[in-house]
């Protein structure tokens with residue numbers, strides 16, 4: 099038996115995950131500004147569009163997921179990244195650099211932009227994947243969330259590889275010729291998207307939600323079968339889809355897609371079911387975000403079904419638009435809602451956890467700690483949710499009504515600004531409380547709990 | 551029944567009463583809130599003492615780890631108790647805002663703590679102690 103794995107104190111400093119959470123909205127802001135720029139949807143829309151989506155998926159979504167992973171691993175698996183407070187900031191700096199340079203590939207493409215952006219990006223993601231995989235092998239338990247995180251990381255690996263192949267194939271045609279012969283046209287782009295969104299993002303959200311929804315919201319547990327099988331099935335369906343695309347077996351691709359839809363529906367319905375049986379009745383914006391997320395997931399699958407039927411009823415020319423709509427509902431409605439809901443819970447919680455660590459063993463300091471609501475006023479969370487319920491429908495109509503992109507961009511700007519302000523406030527309360535705690539510990543000293 | 555199952559059930563029972571108290575506070579029904587709060591406070595204290603007096607010593611004996619996980623767990627128990635004191639005051643003062651802020655904090659803290667116990671400590675205890683019957687019996691007989 100591995101008893102070394104049992105250390106609960108391997109928790110990173112507050113600033114370690116916070117630097118990921120705090121820089122993410124800045125990339126969100128940049129992406130929103132690109133959405134506002136007038137020619138996003140015009141003739142040259144494609145490069146700008148890809149730049150925007152990558153600023154958002156890498157700079158916002160992946161950034162936050164990395165921060166959360168670094169934080170959550172010691173709690174879930176009992177083991178953290180090696181020397182996390184030193185390694186994570188380096189990984190973060192490289193990742194920020196890579197993401198910031200990444201849009202150059204689409205706005206001012208050249209061989210140099212590929213090298214300049216891919217080098218830091220791949221180093222950062224590679225280091226993270228290697229470190230986390232190493233950590234996951236060390237943990238002695240095959241907990242359902244840990245297993246899902248493993249599958250999510252493998253999917254991230256495929257996503258990165260397929261993305262790198264596409265980017266480099268523009269410049270290094272000889273070396274990539276072989277791979278290109280296997281995939282045709284948009285195949286590689288589709289695989290890149292599928293592994294990124296349906297693999298890395300969805301499987302990670304699944305794994306984390308199995309743990310976090312019952313824990314933070316005091317709901318019943320997810321059914322054992324769902325926790326055990328859903329992430330693995332989702333992963334196998336992606337493998338099936340990839341095989342189908344490589345060997346041009348369209349029936350296999352089609353079946354994989356249908357079953358992916360079913361898996362996601364099962365997940366969304368069971369998530370909504372749990373939230374409906376929530377024992378705590380106090381209003382909670384994170385719960386609202388989860389409900390919004392699961393509902394959006396169901397809607398996006400419905401839209402995707404409609405998009406697939408359109409060619410059969412002679413409306414094939416609208417199918418691409420409908421697909422884009424489905425993807426937007428999925429990313430903005432499902433993924434983004436989950437992230438916003440988690441952020442407003444996790445930031446004050448981590449702040450509290452760290453204050454508590456430093457107040458440990460000093461009764462006076464412990465009773466001076468700010469509570470969760472003092473670290474983040476519930477009203478700020480409510481405002482964020484309200485703003486987002488207005489932003490989301492506007493954002494989803496943009497693929498159909500391009501004129502609304504300025505309004506959608508402005509609304510998104512306000513969402514990301516709120517995120518920044520909200521975290522800044524938590525940081526301020528945390529800082530002054532920290533000084534207070536240090537002073538009290540200094541004054542009263544620590545006592546021994548064995549006395550009780 | 552394994553120690554893990556037995557103790558996890560206890561956690562769920564505590565959560566239920568805790569949520570009921572919180573729901574009554576949110577609806578400004580202070581009489582019921584108070585009743586449930588006290589029930590929760592009693593059950594939680596009993597659970598913590600059971601672990602500290604029976605389960606942890608057995609774990610420490612079997613593994614020889616006295617500075618390890620159980621010391622962290624004891625520390626977290628102390629933190630939970632400190633929050634409970636503040637909650638008791640808020641309940642007495644019928645201060646809804648303070649109560650809900652504190653209950654949110656205690657809830658998350660407690661869930662985090664329970665998760666560590668249910669996923670690491672209890673399974674390990676089950677493995678090192680083997681037969682769970684006598685341990686559960688000892689906990690049930692323990693007077694807090």
Ligand SMILES: [Fe+2]
Nearest residue numbers: 598601623667
């Ligand atoms: Fe405990």
